[in-house]
Amino acid sequence: MSQKILVVDDEESIRLLYQEELEDEGYHVKTAASAEEALEIVPDFHPDLVIMDIKMPGMSGVEALIKIKEMDRNIPVILCSAYGEYKQDFSTWASDAYVVKSANLNELKKHIRTILDPETAS
Numbered sequence: 001m002s003q004k005i006l007v008v009d010d011e012e013s014i015r016l017l018y019q020e021e022l023e024d025e026g027y028h029v030k031t032a033a034s035a036e037e038a039l040e041i042v043p044d045f046h047p048d049l050v051i052m053d054i055k056m057p058g059m060s061g062v063e064a065l066i067k068i069k070e071m072d073r074n075i076p077v078i079l080c081s082a083y084g085e086y087k088q089d090f091s092t093w094a095s096d097a098y099v100v101k102s103a104n105l106n107e108l109k110k111h112i113r114t115i116l117d118p119e120t121a122s
């Protein structure tokens with residue numbers, strides 16, 4: 001069974017890009033356009049990993065991260081934001097990784113492998 005990833009981003013182009021690239025890697029991907037939608041999907045979909053945009057209309061990704069961890073603290077969450085948008089040190093937050101958005105998903109994929117397949121990641 002392929003591992004399940006929930007991609008949360010208010011930008012459709014990013015949702016489509018991540019979905020396509022991560023499906024190519026063999027993951028089962030679902031997308032949500034808002035934090036609110038993501039919180040409805042999580043209990044049914046039981047994602048192995050969530051990729052969460054920080055800046056979205058309505059509830060922020062950081063708020064949604066906290067709520068997801070309240071539902072199930074074992075679900076890893078990777079926070080994403082545009083370059084320069086956030087200067088805080090996210091290592092001190094509850095997120096499992098923090099990635100600056102890029103058209104090149106290599107860094108994101110590396111974090112995903114490290115979290116989901118620690119033995120094979122290099």
Ligand SMILES: [Mg+2]
Pocket residue numbers: 009010011053054055056
């Ligand atoms: Mg956004």
